[in-house]
Amino acid sequence: xxxxxxxxxxxxxxxxxxxxxxxxxxxxxxxxxxxxxxxxxxxxxxxxxxxxxxxxxxxxxxxxxxxxxxxxxxxxxxxxxxxxxxxxxxxxxxxxxxxxxxxxxxxxxxxxxxxx
Amino acid sequence: xxxxxxxxxxxxxxxxxxxxxxxxxxxxxxxxxxxxxxxxxxxxxxxxxxxxxxxxxxxxxxxxxxxxxxxxxxxxxxxxxxxxxxxxxxxxxxxxxxxxxxxxxxx
Numbered sequence: 001x002x003x004x005x006x007x008x009x010x011x012x013x014x015x016x017x018x019x020x021x022x023x024x025x026x027x028x029x030x031x032x033x034x035x036x037x038x039x040x041x042x043x044x045x046x047x048x049x050x051x052x053x054x055x056x057x058x059x060x061x062x063x064x065x066x067x068x069x070x071x072x073x074x075x076x077x078x079x080x081x082x083x084x085x086x087x088x089x090x091x092x093x094x095x096x097x098x099x100x101x102x103x104x105x106x107x108x109x110x111x112x113x114x115x116x
Numbered sequence: 117x118x119x120x121x122x123x124x125x126x127x128x129x130x131x132x133x134x135x136x137x138x139x140x141x142x143x144x145x146x147x148x149x150x151x152x153x154x155x156x157x158x159x160x161x162x163x164x165x166x167x168x169x170x171x172x173x174x175x176x177x178x179x180x181x182x183x184x185x186x187x188x189x190x191x192x193x194x195x196x197x198x199x200x201x202x203x204x205x206x207x208x209x210x211x212x213x214x215x216x217x218x219x220x221x222x223x
C-alpha cells in the first residue's frame with residue numbers, strides 16, 4: 001500500500017534554531033500534502049496545504065514565515081520550523097493521498113519536536 | 117469554512133459493550149472519511165463514505181453517512197481492547213478533522 005515516510009521521528013532543538021521535517025511519498029506521486037500539528041490528547045490541527053510547484057496555502061492563524069513549507073517535487077514536501085521556541089513543541093504530521101477519489105489519506109509517522 | 121464537530125470527546129466502555137461516535141458538519145460534505153489513531157501512533161484510514169444514506173461495515177465496525185450528507189457515525193459492536201484509540205472523522209472537502217473521540221476499553 002501507499003507509504004509516506006516522515007523524518008525525523010523525533011527531534012530536540014535549542015530555542016532560536018530551525019528544524020526541517022521531511023515527508024516523502026515512497027510509491028506514489030503527491031501533488032498535494034497536508035501538514036498538521038497535534039498537541040497531546042487533542043485533535044489534528046490543519047496547518048497548511050502543500051502544493052507541488054506552487055506556494056502552500058496556510059490556515060488562518062498559522063505564521064507562514066515561521067512554518068516554511070516547500071513542495072519542490074512530486075514526492076517530497078518539507079516543513080521548516082524557523083527560530084523555534086518552546087511553544088512550538090508539538091507533534092507534526094503530514095498526509096497525502098495515493099490514488100483516486102476513493103482512496104484515503106496516508107499519514108506519515110509524525111515528528112515529535114521538543115524545543116528546549 | 118467547513119467545521120466538523122465530533123461527540124463524545126471521551127468514551128470509556130467495558131469490553132464487550134458497544135460504542136458509537138458521531139460527526140456533524142455545518143455544511144454538506146462531498147464525502148467523509150474515518151481514521152483511527154492508536155496511542156502514540158499516527159492516523160490510519162478506515163473508510164470513506166460518499167453516498168447519501170450510505171452504510172458500510174468492516175467486521176464489528178459500522179459506518180453511516182446521513183441522508184443530508186452532513187452527519188456520520190461510527191458504531192463498534194462488542195468492543196475489544198484492540199479497539200482502544202482515538203477515532204477521527206474528516207470532511208473530504210478540505211481534510212479538516214473533527215476533535216476525535218478517545219475510546220478506552222476496560223478488560
